[in-house]
Amino acid sequence: MFVEIDSSDIIAFLINDSGFCDDFEIPFSRVLHLAKVIESENEDILTFCDSVSIDAFRCAFSSNVVIEHSIIRISNVQNIRPNIERLLPSQRIIDLLEDINKR
Known part of the structure; x- marks a missing residue:
């Protein structure tokens, strides 16, 4: 059985990691x-x-997210924190992403 993740999962992880x-x-x-x-x-x-x-992802948070020059800019993250936390992937995926991110 496959686990599917998309950009929102990874972006939420990176915001949480920050x-x-x-x-x-x-x-x-x-x-x-x-x-x-x-x-x-x-x-x-x-x-x-x-x-x-x-x-x-940008559309879900249109008042806080802008995409310019291949960069996702997120402002007022604290205002959307509960929604970002709901997008976080499973703990297994978080652990794998943390390991990759440390390299």
């Missing part, structure tokens, strides 16, 4: 790198991290 700092920027390349590595190292994980998936 300690929910109020203004946060994430390059697309960082999201894509994490997606590629987690999928390549785990046969049971499928990732969906294309521009549509990233734009879906």
Whole structure:
């Protein structure tokens, strides 16, 4: 059985990992790198991290998220913190992403 994650899961993880700092920027390349590595190292994980998936995250938080020059800019993170926390992936995925992020 496969576990599916998308850009929202990874973005939520990165925001959480930052300690929910109020203004946060994430390059697309960082999201894509994490997606590629987690999928390549785990046969049971499928990732969906294309521009549509990233734009879906932006649309969900349109008053707080802007995408410019391949960077996701998130402002007033504390205002959307409860919603971001709901997007966090399972603990197993978080542990894998933390391991990849430390490299």
